[in-house]
Amino acid sequence: xxxxxxxxxxxxxxxxxxxxxxxxxxxxxxxxxxxxxxxxxxxxxxxxxxxxxxxxxxxxxxxxxxxxxxxxxxxxxxxxxxxxxxxxxxxxxxxxxxxxxxxxxxxxxxxxxxxxxxxxxxxxxxxxxxxxxxxxxxxxxxxxxxxxxxxxxxxxxxxxxxxxxxxxxxxxxxxxxxxxxxxxxxxxxxxxxxxxxxxxxxxxxxxxxxxxxxxxxxxxxxxxxxxxxxxxxxxxxxxxxxxxxxxxxxxxxxxxxxxxxxxxxxxxxxxxxxxxxxxxxxxxxxxxxxxxxxxxxxxxxxxxxxxxxxxxxxxxxxxxxxxxxxxxxxxxxxxxxxxxxxxxxxxxxxxxxxxx
Amino acid sequence: xxxxxxxxxxxxxxxxxxxxxxxxxxxxxxxxxxxxxxxxxxxxxxxxxxxxxxxxxxxxxxxxxxxxxxxxxxxxxxxxxxxxxxxxxxxxxxxxxxxxxxxxxxxxxxxxxxxxxxxxxxxxxxxxxxxxxxxxxxxxxxxxxxxxxxxxxxxxxxxxxxxxxxxxxxxxxxxxxxxxxxxxxxxxxxxxxxxxxxxxxxxxxxxxxxxxxxxxxxxxxxxxxxxxxxxxxxxxxxxxxxxxxxxxxxxxxxxxxxxxxxxxxxxxxxxxxxxxxxxxxxxxxxxx
Numbered sequence: 001x002x003x004x005x006x007x008x009x010x011x012x013x014x015x016x017x018x019x020x021x022x023x024x025x026x027x028x029x030x031x032x033x034x035x036x037x038x039x040x041x042x043x044x045x046x047x048x049x050x051x052x053x054x055x056x057x058x059x060x061x062x063x064x065x066x067x068x069x070x071x072x073x074x075x076x077x078x079x080x081x082x083x084x085x086x087x088x089x090x091x092x093x094x095x096x097x098x099x100x101x102x103x104x105x106x107x108x109x110x111x112x113x114x115x116x117x118x119x120x121x122x123x124x125x126x127x128x129x130x131x132x133x134x135x136x137x138x139x140x141x142x143x144x145x146x147x148x149x150x151x152x153x154x155x156x157x158x159x160x161x162x163x164x165x166x167x168x169x170x171x172x173x174x175x176x177x178x179x180x181x182x183x184x185x186x187x188x189x190x191x192x193x194x195x196x197x198x199x200x201x202x203x204x205x206x207x208x209x210x211x212x213x214x215x216x217x218x219x220x221x222x223x224x225x226x227x228x229x230x231x232x233x234x235x236x237x238x239x240x241x242x243x244x245x246x247x248x249x250x251x252x253x254x255x256x257x258x259x260x261x262x263x264x265x266x267x268x269x270x271x272x273x274x275x276x277x278x279x280x281x282x283x284x285x286x287x288x289x290x291x292x293x294x295x296x297x298x299x300x301x302x303x304x305x306x307x308x309x310x311x312x313x314x315x316x317x318x319x320x321x322x323x324x325x326x327x328x329x330x331x332x333x334x335x336x337x338x339x340x341x342x343x344x345x346x347x348x349x350x351x352x353x354x355x356x
Numbered sequence: 357x358x359x360x361x362x363x364x365x366x367x368x369x370x371x372x373x374x375x376x377x378x379x380x381x382x383x384x385x386x387x388x389x390x391x392x393x394x395x396x397x398x399x400x401x402x403x404x405x406x407x408x409x410x411x412x413x414x415x416x417x418x419x420x421x422x423x424x425x426x427x428x429x430x431x432x433x434x435x436x437x438x439x440x441x442x443x444x445x446x447x448x449x450x451x452x453x454x455x456x457x458x459x460x461x462x463x464x465x466x467x468x469x470x471x472x473x474x475x476x477x478x479x480x481x482x483x484x485x486x487x488x489x490x491x492x493x494x495x496x497x498x499x500x501x502x503x504x505x506x507x508x509x510x511x512x513x514x515x516x517x518x519x520x521x522x523x524x525x526x527x528x529x530x531x532x533x534x535x536x537x538x539x540x541x542x543x544x545x546x547x548x549x550x551x552x553x554x555x556x557x558x559x560x561x562x563x564x565x566x567x568x569x570x571x572x573x574x575x576x577x578x579x580x581x582x583x584x585x586x587x588x589x590x591x592x593x594x595x596x597x598x599x600x601x602x603x604x605x606x607x608x609x610x611x612x613x614x615x616x617x618x619x620x621x622x623x624x625x626x627x628x629x630x631x632x633x634x635x636x637x638x639x640x641x642x643x644x
Contacts, residue, residue: 041484052500162628166616295489322499329496333487
């Protein structure tokens with residue numbers, strides 16, 4: 001590979017390999033640098049909240065404390081070191097997975113979150129899956145026929161979806177589907193009072209299947225439907241609108257027109273030309289919705305007593321128990337940033353136009 | 357993608373006649389918005405009951421002629437409270453968005469004007485704030501400085517800054533190399549002068565449509581925060597906290613304490629959103 005090949009701006013077949021590799025490394029380094037900077041800032045932010053909110057110092061020494069006790073405790077907790085030293089020990093704690101512990105139950109936040117994350121993840125995966133099922137095909141249909149039925153249904157669902165608060169929609173579903181129709185179980189968490197399946201993945205649906213218990217699987221799904229539907233309804237409008245605009249941009253492009261003029265059958269155009277070209281932005285928005293909902297499902301979790309990380313944070317907040325709150329905040333911001341990063345990389349791999 | 361945000365239906369360009377205003381008024385979202393604003397302004401004059409005076413003998417009464425929307429678990433008249441709450445919700449949302457939008461637009465215009473390192477830093481700031489889910493961000497903020505209406509306005513202002521910053525910046529970026537900016541500089545106008553006199557006016561349409569969308573979003577955030585008990589304190593009428601106080605009864609079939617305040621939110625958000633032709637999309641993070 002000669003240097004003039006790598007210099008050429010037009011990617012030709014010959015040079016693709018090394019140009020791609022070089023661009024790829026450059027891009028990766030840049031993105032990882034930005035990722036680290038954002039994560040650093042996020043940790044600074046949560047650290048400063050812990051200092052603002054007051055350290056658990058006084059909770060630790062109690063009401064009847066002497067100055068000596070406070071001083072001793074301060075020494076022990078490292079509170080009289082300079083601020084940056086406190087910060088570095090905070091971050092090195094985070095690296096080891098130390099998110100502090102609850103003031104109320106004295107359990108480490110890490111363990112509690114590890115217990116609850118599968119609940120949130122299962123709910124969010126279901127909700128996003130549901131959104132993909134309806135929003136992507138509808139968005140594509142809407143683009144094929146603007147102002148047709150798919151466009152009308154999709155746009156009005158989208159308009160309602162962004163206007164309706166998720167927690168209220170959840171309550172509405174509870175009233176309609178549980179109280180009036182009795183079709184779905186009461187909104188008491190993942191399985192009501194029933195025993196959960198033996199934990200393998202932490203996802204009740206998968207664990208129940210692994211245990212071969214179809215009845216339990218059905219129950220788990222029944223408990224999932226309402227919260228997942230609520231979450232999907234209020235978070236899918238962007239997926240619909242992005243799909244619609246991505247597909248309609250591709251449909252209006254010259255290469256599709258060219259393909260049409262060659263007499264290539266419509267079906268083939270749709271699947272061979274339109275789908276791959278419209279896919280990157282759609283994948284991107286789906287990934288971002290997923291990353292966002294891990295921490296953004298708080299209200300829906302609360303409404304359905306879903307034992308996820310959002311409910312955990314809100315309950316802790318009620319008791320001014322801040323370590324759990326910040327643990328959840330930190331985790332969901334990190335997940336969002338990392339998912340965003342991965343979606344970007346995927347975008348870069350899928351769409352050669354971005355590499356120019 | 358963002359440039360399309362600027363299109364607001366205020367009639368054809370330049371047309372400001374009565375006919376166009378009347379035509380605007382006939383659009384359903386505008387009608388609903390006018391209706392909701394009238395309620396917020398004049399509603400308390402017509403509210404049948406005092407929103408803060410409970411009737412302990414008459415709790416959870418179903419909607420009737422005496423209580424159009426029924427009463428809640430303390431015996432508050434829900435209809436009156438929904439009306440009074442419009443004022444609180446609208447004014448908090450407006451205040452937060454005005455503060456956040458103002459700062460965000462100025463910073464965005466400044467970033468577009470200066471470019472370079474400052475631009476880079478501001479963009480990272482946007483990324484950092486937007487990596488938190490809005491509600492959790494507010495939770496962390498409230499952990500540090502406490503909840504309540506005042507801090508809720510602050511939270512809304514802070515989450516609005518990056519939205520405006522990013523979008524106004526990308527709108528105005530082409531102006532950096534525009535000739536009339538060079539001309540202004542040659543005429544001796546200072547940096548801040550150029551930003552305020554030439555950059556901001558060129559983003560007017562964008563700022564207005566963002567304003568509309570973020571107001572709708574803010575109403576939802578306020579309701580959401582109050583729903584989990586962190587915003588407006590309970591005895592005061594607020595749609596989100598009213599929904600919360602009725603939430604426990606909905607499984608028993610008592611739907612009115614939660615459903616009516618929620619309808620008020622849906623109507624206002626729909627109406628405000630409807631002012632802009634472009635729907636809220638991914639940039640603003642969907643709904644609450």
